[in-house]
Amino acid sequence: MPDTPIQASAPFLPFAVPDIDEAEIDAVVACLRSGWVTTGPTTRRFEHDFGAYLGGDVQAIAVNSATAGLHLALESLGIGPGDEVIVPTLTFTATAEVARYLGARPVFVDVEPDRMTLSVAAVEAALTPRTRAIVPVHYAGLACDMDGLLALARRHGLRVVEDAAHAFPTRYNGHLVGTLDSDLTVFSFYANKTMTTGEGGMVVTRDPDLAQRMRVMRLHGISQDAFDRYVSHKPAWYYEVVAAGFKYNLTDIASAIGIEQLRKIDRFASRRADLARRYHDGLADLPLHLPARPDGDSTHAWHLYVVRLAHGAPLGRDDLIGELARRGIGTSVHFIPLHRQPYWRDTYDLSPARFPVAEVCYPRMLTLPLYTKMSDADQDRVIGHLRELLA
Numbered sequence: 001m002p003d004t005p006i007q008a009s010a011p012f013l014p015f016a017v018p019d020i021d022e023a024e025i026d027a028v029v030a031c032l033r034s035g036w037v038t039t040g041p042t043t044r045r046f047e048h049d050f051g052a053y054l055g056g057d058v059q060a061i062a063v064n065s066a067t068a069g070l071h072l073a074l075e076s077l078g079i080g081p082g083d084e085v086i087v088p089t090l091t092f093t094a095t096a097e098v099a100r101y102l103g104a105r106p107v108f109v110d111v112e113p114d115r116m117t118l119s120v121a122a123v124e125a126a127l128t129p130r131t132r133a134i135v136p137v138h139y140a141g142l143a144c145d146m147d148g149l150l151a152l153a154r155r156h157g158l159r160v161v162e163d164a165a166h167a168f169p170t171r172y173n174g175h176l177v178g179t180l181d182s183d184l185t186v187f188s189f190y191a192n193k194t195m196t197t198g199e200g201g202m203v204v205t206r207d208p209d210l211a212q213r214m215r216v217m218r219l220h221g222i223s224q225d226a227f228d229r230y231v232s233h234k235p236a237w238y239y240e241v242v243a244a245g246f247k248y249n250l251t252d253i254a255s256a257i258g259i260e261q262l263r264k265i266d267r268f269a270s271r272r273a274d275l276a277r278r279y280h281d282g283l284a285d286l287p288l289h290l291p292a293r294p295d296g297d298s299t300h301a302w303h304l305y306v307v308r309l310a311h312g313a314p315l316g317r318d319d320l321i322g323e324l325a326r327r328g329i330g331t332s333v334h335f336i337p338l339h340r341q342p343y344w345r346d347t348y349d350l351s352p353a354r355f356p357v358a359e360v361c362y363p364r365m366l367t368l369p370l371y372t373k374m375s376d377a378d379q380d381r382v383i384g385h386l387r388e389l390l391a
Contacts, residue, residue, distance in 0.1 A: 010328060010381065011328070012328045012329075012330065013328055013329050013330060013369055013374075013378055013381060013382065014330045014369065015192075015330040015331055015332045015367065015369050016191075016192035016369065016370075016371045017371050017373050017374075018191050018192070018196045018371075019261075019264070019268065019371065019372040019373050020196075020257075023260045023263075024256070024257045024260045024261065027256040027257065027259060027260050028253055028256050028257060030256070031252050031253050031255075031256040032253070034252075036252055037251060037252055037253050038249070038251050038252060039062075039219070039249040039250060039251060039252065040252045041252070042252035042255045042256050042259070043062050043249075043250055043251070043252050043255040045255070045259060046062055046250075046255035046256075046258045046259050046262070047060040047061065047062050047202070048060075049259055049262055050062075050202050050204075050258075050262060051204065053169075053262060053265070054176050054178045054179050054204060055176070055179065056179050056206070057206055058178060058179060058204045058205065058206055059204065059205055059206070059208065059211040060202050060203070060204050061202065061203045061204075061205075061211060061214045061215055061218065062200065062201075062202055062249070062250035062255060062258075063200070063201045063202065063203060063218055063248045063249070063250055064199060064200055064201070064248050064249060064250050064251075064254075065188070065190070065199055065200065065201050065248075066094065066163075066165045066186050066187065066188035066189075066190070066201035067094040067097075067098060067201075068201065068218070068246070068248035069186035069187070069188075069201040069202065069203040069248075070094060070095065070098040070135070070161065070163060070186050071098040071101050071102075071246070071248075072203060072214040072217055072218055072246070072248060073161045073183075073184040073186055073203055073205075073210075073214070074098055074099060074102055074104070074133065074161060075102060075213075075214075075217060076184070076210045076213040076214050076217070077132075077133060077159045077161070077183060077184075077210070079099065079102050079104050079132055079133055079159075080102050080103055080104060081102075081103035081104065082103075082104070082105075082130060083099075083102075083104040083105070083130060083131075083132040083133070084104065084105045084106075084107045084128060084130040084131045084132060085099040085104050085105070085106050085107065085131075085132060085133045085134075085135060086106075086107045086109055086123050086126055086127075086131060086133070086134045086135065087099070087106050087107070087108060087109070087135045087137070087338075088108070088109060088110075088111050088117070088118045088119075088136070088137050088139075089108045089109065089110060089111070089337040089338045089339045089350075089355050089358050090111045090116055090137075090139065090335055090337050090338075090358050090361070090362075091137045091139070091163065091335060091338065092165075092335055093338060093341065093344075095135055095137055095163050096108070096338055096344065104132070105130075105348075106344075106348075107126050107128075107131070108338055108339055108344070108348070108350060108354075108355070109122035109123055109125075109126045109355075110122045110354070110355045110356065110357045110358055111139070111357050111358055111361075112145075112357070113357050113360075113361075114289075114292045115139070115142055115144075115145075115292045116139050116140070116292075116306070116357075116361060117136070117137065117138065117139045117142060117143070117144040117145065118134075118136045118137060118144050118145075118149065119357070120145050120148035120149055120152060123149065123152060124152055127156060131156070131158060132158065132159060133158060133159040133160065133161060134149060134152075134153055134158055134159075134160050134161075135160075135161050135162075135163050136149050136160070136162055136163065137163040137165075137166075138162065138163070138164050138165075138166055138167035138170055138177060138301075139166065139334075140166055140291060140300075140302075140303055140304035140305070140306050140334065141166045141167050141170055141194070141272075141300050141301030141302050141303040141304065142167075142170070142291070142292060142294060142300045142301075143167060143170050143171075143172035143177055143294070143298060144162075146162075146172050146180055146182070147173070150180070150181050150182065159183045160182035160183055160184075161182065161183060161184045161185075161186065162177065162178075162180070162182050162184070162185040162186065163186055164177050164178065164185050164186060164187050164188075165186065165187065165188035165190075165193065165201075166188075166193070166194075166301060166303040166304065167187070167301050167303070168187045168193070168194050168195065168265070168301060169194075169265060169266075169269055169299075169301060170298075170299060170300060170301040171294075171297065171298055171299040172298050173296065173297060173298055174296075174297040174298070178204045183205065183207065183210065184203055184204070184205045184207075184210060185203070185204050185205070186201060186202070186203050187201055187202045187203075187204070188200075188201050189201055189202070189254075189258060189261075192371075193303060194265070194268055194269065194272065194301050194302075194303050195258070195261035195262060195264070195265050195268060196257065196258075196261060197250070197254040197255065197257045197258040197261070198254055198257065199254065200250050200254045200255075200258065201250075216242060216243060216245060217243060217245040217246055217248075218245070218246060218247075218248040218249050219245060219246075219247065219248070219249045220241065220245045220246070220247060221241050221242055221243035221244055221245030221246075222239045222240065222241055222242075222245065223239065223240040223241075223242050224239055224240075267372075268372045269299075269301065269302075271372045272301065272302035272303075272370060272371075272372060273299075273300070273302055275302070275305070275370050275374060275379060276291075276300070276302045276305055276370070278376070278379055278383075279305055279368065279370070279379070279383070280293075282379075282380075282383035282387075283307065283383060283386060285391075286386060286387065286390045286391060287309065287310040287312060287313040287314075287390055288307045288308065288309060288310060288313070288386075288390070289307065289308040289309075289310060289364075290307055291305060291306055291307065302370060304334055304367050304370065305367065305368045305370040306334055306365055306366070306367050306368075307365070307366060307367075307368060308361055308364040308365045309364040309365075309366075310364075313390060314389070314390060315389055315390065316363075317333075317363060317364050317365065317366055320366065320389060320390075321333075321366055323385075323389055324382075324385060324386075324389070327385045328381075329369065329381065329382055329385055330369060331366050331367060331368060331369070332366070332367040333362075333365060333366055333367060334365070334367050336362065337355060337358040337359075337362050338350075339351075339352065339354065339355050339358070340352070340362070368382055369382055
């Protein structure tokens with residue numbers, strides 16, 4: 001490799017960029033001019049529109065992050081001290097930390113070799129009499145083996161909360177994630193997701209009791225949220241605290257962005273799928289393991305495009321990331337497995353030997369740029385540099 005820095009011939013290509021245009025800007029301005037900027041009529045509309053997109057009888061509860069949504073979901077199921085919640089090691093720390101918020105114990109398990117989603121066999125091996133819930137993560141936008149996980153949950157009387165932060169709009173066997181037979185599903189609208197509200201998330205469920213519990217708990221355990229208090233016949237100052245809740249509500253400003261983003265989600269999904277196909281075609285002959293693609297009438301949201309270096313590749317993962325950066329290409333890694341993170345490793349005495357698949361995948365994985373504003377020419381730059389470095 002050259003000893004001197006390479007000067008990128010084009011502007012730096014970031015790992016991800018949100019797709020925001022005048023529609024979102026105008027919606028935020030209208031919200032600001034309305035005088036209602038916290039949780040109110042625009043958030044109600046966003047919840048309605050999101051639920052309508054999924055279809056069926058799902059109820060949608062808007063929250064200020066997917067982390068908040070996961071916390072509310074587990075809390076609504078009564079998860080607490082002494083309970084165990086099974087999570088994959090290959091995920092962001094939020095998936096596990098919400099169990100700790102409630103005094104429960106996250107139990108980390110390995111993933112499937114190709115899909116890098118939660119392994120049903122590993123989940124079954126980890127079950128104990130204290131297991132209460134499973135949190136499958138639809139990694140990178142590809143759904144887990146939900147038939148296997150839901151069947152396992154039914155046999156053992158377990159609850160299922162889908163971490164779908166990467167998976168909107170993903171289909172599993174023809175059905176949108178969010179309409180499967182789990183208890184709850186949590187989506188993320190963080191800045192780099194398939195749609196964004198800046199920060200934010202949505203929890204969906206068919207269970208009206210769970211939905212009502214989360215609506216109360218997302219705003220301090222108050223029996224009426226701010227919108228209801230100011231539009232109902234009761235005095236605006238009156239409210240009742242019925243539980244020790246949280247501060248997890250989504251603002252109308254964020255919801256205004258979300259409504260406009262939701263209108264574009266099918267176009268966004270189509271463009272991401274096109275970019276994924278172009279990567280598959282352009283990288284097929286390189287020493288890389290390309291992402292697993294869905295079977296049958298399932299689909300992939302392509303939130304992330306994660307490749308893994310094959311054995312014998314001319315560069316290691318870290319060197320490849322560095323060389324791409326010198327050429328003006330941003331990348332990332334999803335994820336450093338939680339069993340390698342100091343807090344989780346030390347708290348639960350986690351050994352790498354317990355996670356052989358994640359241990360093989362992690363040192364060789366990197367995430368390539370993929371976002372809807374990415375042009376074909378941008379992507380050709382990425383493919384071209386990868387070919388120079390790996391061919």
